[in-house]
Amino acid sequence: MPLFQKPPVTPEEIARCRPLDISPEEVLTLDERAWYERVYRGDGVPQLTVRAVVMGTVLGFFLSFTNVYIGLKTGWFLGVALTACILSFAIGGALQRVGLTKSGLTILENNCMQSTASSAGYATGNTVVSAIPAMLMLSVTSDRPGGTQLPWYVLGLWVFFLAALGVTLAIPMKRNMINRERLTFPSGTAAAVTLQGLYSRGAEALVKARVLFATAAFGALVPLLKDLNVRKVIDAAGKASKEPLLPGQSNVFDGLGRALPASWTERMLHAGGKTWNLSDYQIKLDHSAVLVFAGIIVGVRITAWMVVGGLVLATCIAPVAIEATWTNAAGRLVTAATRPATAWKEIGVWYGAPLLVASGLTGFALQWRTIARAFQGLRSGGGEGELTSSGVDPRDVEVPSSWFWGGTLFAGGGVIFVAARWFEVPPHLGALAVVMTFALGLVACRATGESDITPGGALGKIMQLTYGVLIPQSSTANLMTAGITSGSSLAAADLLNDLKSGYLLGANPRRQFLAQALGIVTGTVATVLCWYALVPDATALTGTAGHDPAFAAPGAQQWKAVAEVFKYGLANLHPMARHAIFVGGAAGVALALAEAWVPKSWKRFVPSATGLGLGMVLPFFYPLAMFAGAAFADVTRKVAPVWAERFLVPIAAGGIAGESIVGVLVAALNNFILV
Numbered sequence: 001m002p003l004f005q006k007p008p009v010t011p012e013e014i015a016r017c018r019p020l021d022i023s024p025e026e027v028l029t030l031d032e033r034a035w036y037e038r039v040y041r042g043d044g045v046p047q048l049t050v051r052a053v054v055m056g057t058v059l060g061f062f063l064s065f066t067n068v069y070i071g072l073k074t075g076w077f078l079g080v081a082l083t084a085c086i087l088s089f090a091i092g093g094a095l096q097r098v099g100l101t102k103s104g105l106t107i108l109e110n111n112c113m114q115s116t117a118s119s120a121g122y123a124t125g126n127t128v129v130s131a132i133p134a135m136l137m138l139s140v141t142s143d144r145p146g147g148t149q150l151p152w153y154v155l156g157l158w159v160f161f162l163a164a165l166g167v168t169l170a171i172p173m174k175r176n177m178i179n180r181e182r183l184t185f186p187s188g189t190a191a192a193v194t195l196q197g198l199y200s201r202g203a204e205a206l207v208k209a210r211v212l213f214a215t216a217a218f219g220a221l222v223p224l225l226k227d228l229n230v231r232k233v234i235d236a237a238g239k240a241s242k243e244p245l246l247p248g249q250s251n252v253f254d255g256l257g258r259a260l261p262a263s264w265t266e267r268m269l270h271a272g273g274k275t276w277n278l279s280d281y282q283i284k285l286d287h288s289a290v291l292v293f294a295g296i297i298v299g300v301r302i303t304a305w306m307v308v309g310g311l312v313l314a315t316c317i318a319p320v321a322i323e324a325t326w327t328n329a330a331g332r333l334v335t336a337a338t339r340p341a342t343a344w345k346e347i348g349v350w351y352g353a354p355l356l357v358a359s360g361l362t363g364f365a366l367q368w369r370t371i372a373r374a375f376q377g378l379r380s381g382g383g384e385g386e387l388t389s390s391g392v393d394p395r396d397v398e399v400p401s402s403w404f405w406g407g408t409l410f411a412g413g414g415v416i417f418v419a420a421r422w423f424e425v426p427p428h429l430g431a432l433a434v435v436m437t438f439a440l441g442l443v444a445c446r447a448t449g450e451s452d453i454t455p456g457g458a459l460g461k462i463m464q465l466t467y468g469v470l471i472p473q474s475s476t477a478n479l480m481t482a483g484i485t486s487g488s489s490l491a492a493a494d495l496l497n498d499l500k501s502g503y504l505l506g507a508n509p510r511r512q513f514l515a516q517a518l519g520i521v522t523g524t525v526a527t528v529l530c531w532y533a534l535v536p537d538a539t540a541l542t543g544t545a546g547h548d549p550a551f552a553a554p555g556a557q558q559w560k561a562v563a564e565v566f567k568y569g570l571a572n573l574h575p576m577a578r579h580a581i582f583v584g585g586a587a588g589v590a591l592a593l594a595e596a597w598v599p600k601s602w603k604r605f606v607p608s609a610t611g612l613g614l615g616m617v618l619p620f621f622y623p624l625a626m627f628a629g630a631a632f633a634d635v636t637r638k639v640a641p642v643w644a645e646r647f648l649v650p651i652a653a654g655g656i657a658g659e660s661i662v663g664v665l666v667a668a669l670n671n672f673i674l675v
Helices: 009-015 034-038 050-074 081-097 109-122 131-138 152-169 171-181 186-200 202-226 254-259 262-269 291-296 299-323 341-364 368-379 401-422 427-451 455-472 474-504 508-536 554-568 575-597 600-605 608-615 623-640 641-672
Strands: 229-233 240-243 326-327 333-335
Touching: 009 641, 034 050, 034 171, 034 202, 050 081, 050 109, 050 291, 050 508, 050 554, 050 623, 050 641, 081 186, 081 202, 081 474, 081 575, 081 608, 081 641, 109 186, 109 474, 131 474, 131 554, 152 254, 152 427, 152 474, 152 508, 152 575, 171 401, 171 474, 171 608, 186 474, 186 508, 202 641, 229 401, 262 299, 291 299, 291 368, 291 623, 291 641, 299 333, 299 575, 299 608, 299 623, 333 641, 341 554, 341 575, 401 427, 401 474, 427 455, 427 623, 455 474, 455 554, 474 508, 474 554, 508 641, 575 608
Parallel strands: none
Antiparallel strands: 229 240, 326 333
16 A cells, blocks of 8 residues: 555546545444445545645644643643644645645545644643643752753653554554444544535635634734733843733732722731732733633633632632641741742642542543443454455455554553653553553543543543552652553544544545554654743743743643652641642542532533632633633624534634744744843
8 A cells, every 4th residue: 555645636536536425424323334335435535645744744733832832821632623624625725726736635635634633733742731841840949940851852752652652552442433333532523524514615614714814813913912022121220121012911900809898808918917919819811812712612611610719719728828837847837828829839739639630530430331341342352354345355444453563562662761761660660551551541532432531631640649659759750651641542532533534534544544643743843842942941830939930731730739749748748738638639529429420400500620620720810811712602602603603613723823823933032032
């Protein structure tokens, strides 16, 4: 099988590449044999072409920036397949109109394109928003406030091998989960429906593309105004420095604090014997549009509870923490929080992180049927072939098991080597982590297929708990073994989502697998560049005196908190932090059980554990901005549902992409040129 195919250039070839008459929804009802006979299009339709891979590579490179940027901001990692499909269709059509190509990308070329783009933009970056920033923050000392960064080649090898391992682990799961059990994989199904719609209603696709480009242009302006250091200022000591044209936040709520009844705010505004404003508690208006656009996607329920969690921290927890004194092991009198502005990372994280971890693990345990089905499905096999009436043998189409064994040896060996050489994980325990990752990744992929939720975070916590017992003295080993499972599980689930999209469109799974694998290289390069541009040292995550951190990294804050408990022990934490761990953990378990057991009609009244937990581990202006976007989307869906269905996703995707991509470039300019 040649690696690349030639794109269609003659009218006859183009006609042969028309979308299927059968809809993706109808394909969902067919068994495997019927799929080969009615849907599979063989190699007669170009799929893995050079132009499809180039398009996916370019789009995935920049979309990788968006995920690292938004992941460090909010802790979320967003799928990029739909955005890539819309952009590719519009760009391909434009190239054809100006005569640079004889035809636009076929629907199966676009499907391969989105596999490459998704692999580059989604499957490779998770570790730099979780384990890597957590490890960097743990390396901070009084002598090195910037911490110790990993060498670029170590980070590159780690990101590459984790993504390669995840893509490889998905191979034995594909035929059983997609062909035979026909799991939904909602994101993959949505991508197939979107592609079918693009090629049947081209004019509508171009309208969505224009909306996406317009909001991307708007989003691109934001970091130029509030982040780019172009304005020269002189401080009181006569020292010159550069600042952005606009501040990052506005203290517009301080007047509200003075207007509220004293009984409401007395303790907040005079905690610790000092006078504070609401802005000191991070109750501000943020000027970042990317958080508003992210709120559109996250939704009003989670963001509303994020606001509640942030308010509980500011009004109830932080004032107490500022006054809660304790003599630590070094004989120093310390408080649970030094000041209101840092309460979210000093005490809020000890409520929020256990809440998130406990709810995630409880929710995972409650999916025991899914776990059982995952291993039953693996035992049922899936490698046998049976010649269909169309003359196709599945063994000639499906990804062969030899690719799985070869890929596992290569990627798994690479993971074990890097973990042993740089992350304090002995080879035998690294091998155990790879084996556990396969088992846990199997569960993650089934959960994705059934619910569209990949429990990578919960699975990572299982690894942290395991290696906290096996190697309790090493926070590095604790974090990086968890990163193996989390990163590889997300990469495997991403591939299966893409293979589901291809299955519904009649694509060749081998060619799509190769497209996905090719995207890993691009994604690795983009992720490494983006990480060092955004986070030159730990102060970008921890902040400095008088300056908030550029990135709150809530996902990393959770991982860091778990690693610290195992490294230092509960006895070395402030008593209020110890109490917070048990309160947060109990609340997480209770909310997860309530979510699972209450009647469906009552679920909307159950507080969101994700929202409450994140609200406590983020500066308050983050949840507030995200809630504004979610509220806008919710109102729009009620007032103008047709318009909302057409444009909310392109608006959000464009705004996130525009601000994120330019934000990375601005950070690079600030850190390496405008210094």
